[in-house]
Amino acid sequence: xxxxxxxxxxxxxxxxxxxxxxxxxxNSASQSFFWYRQDCRKEPKLLMSVYSSGNEDGRFTAQLNxxxxxxxxxxxxxxxxxxxxxxxxxxxxxxxxxxxxxxxLSVKP
Amino acid sequence: xxxVTQTPKFQVLKTxxxxxxxxxxxxxxxxxxxxxxxxxxxxxxxxxxxxxxxxDKGEVPNGYNVSRLNKRExxxxxxxxxxxxxxxxxxxxxxxxxxxxxxxxxxxxxx
Numbered sequence: 001x002x003x004x005x006x007x008x009x010x011x012x013x014x015x016x017x018x019x020x021x022x023x024x025x026x027n028s029a030s031q032s033f034f035w036y037r038q039d040c041r042k043e044p045k046l047l048m049s050v051y052s053s054g055n056e057d058g059r060f061t062a063q064l065n066x067x068x069x070x071x072x073x074x075x076x077x078x079x080x081x082x083x084x085x086x087x088x089x090x091x092x093x094x095x096x097x098x099x100x101x102x103x104x105l106s107v108k109p
Numbered sequence: 110x111x112x113v114t115q116t117p118k119f120q121v122l123k124t125x126x127x128x129x130x131x132x133x134x135x136x137x138x139x140x141x142x143x144x145x146x147x148x149x150x151x152x153x154x155x156x157x158x159x160x161x162x163x164x165d166k167g168e169v170p171n172g173y174n175v176s177r178l179n180k181r182e183x184x185x186x187x188x189x190x191x192x193x194x195x196x197x198x199x200x201x202x203x204x205x206x207x208x209x210x211x212x213x214x215x216x217x218x219x220x
Contacts, residue, residue: 003168008149034208043199043211044152087151089209095140095159096167097201097209101151 003027004090006100014108017078021103023088024070032091033064035073037084038102044087047073078107111135115200115212122190122219130185130215132200138210140203141183143167143175145196146214152199158183190219 006023013019025033033050048055050062050071061074071088085102092098113134122128134141139160144152144167154167156175164175172194174186183202187194195218201209 006151043213044209045211046208049208094165096154096157096165097142097203098154098168099144099152101149 001026002101003092003098004088004100006088006103008101008103010104010106012106012108013078015078015080017107018074018076019078019105020075021073021086021088021105022070023072023100024068025090025098026069027090027092028066028069029093030069030090031093033062033071034089034091034097035060035062035071036087036089036099038087039084044099047086075105078105080107080109083107113200113202113210113212115198115215117215118213119216120218122187122217124191124219126190126219127186127188128190128217129187130198130200130217131182132184132212133182134200134202134210135181136202136204136210137180138202138204139180140205141177142201142203142209143173143183143185144199144201145169145194146199147196155185155198187217190217192219195219 035047036044037047038044088100143155158177200212
């Protein structure tokens with residue numbers, strides 16, 4: 001079983017929809033949590049870090065649930081430009097950053 | 110500011126050939142990483158270097174070796190390439206708990 005797991009999707013949603021992704025991690029000692037965005041044939045880029053109290057950046061909200069060992073990403077009012085693969089990442093106590101499989105999002109007009 | 114630079118961008122090898130992927134960062138980061146990305150598998154960590162002079166295995170280290178030549182450079186070597194190593198390879202660097210900065214990737218095909 002992978003240390004970090006995501007539903008690979010794809011998620012096909014209309015513009016304006018709200019979509020949520022979940023990611024579970026198995027190492028309870030994990031220290032830091034992130035969401036990355038990857039466009040087709042490009043390198044991943046940080047979308048947002050995930051804090052214990054939850055955090056919001058415009059249309060994007062990230063949550064961390066340490067008790068259940070999952071993180072989530074909510075995208076409100078989806079835009080065509082949000083189409084990409086979203087990767088969750090977890091940094092363990094050894095400093096290694098482990099990624100999930102990625103969830104593909106396709107926003108349609 | 111170049112960030113993380115990987116070479117080569119593309120490479121085709123025959124089974125059994127060897128090659129080295131080069132990675133250099135100019136951000137004075139201590140930590141460097143090598144990942145591979147395959148369809149449906151996400152990014153899988155091959156090797157990790159927390160600082161100059163140290164390396165540690167990741168999720169899929171078999172068939173690879175690494176060298177942390179200095180603080181800037183972290184190379185990945187395939188001694189005897191296999192078709193299963195056909196992939197996109199990403200190098201990344203970070204400082205402490207801060208986020209990773211990735212290189213643009215190296216596409217390797219092993220025939």
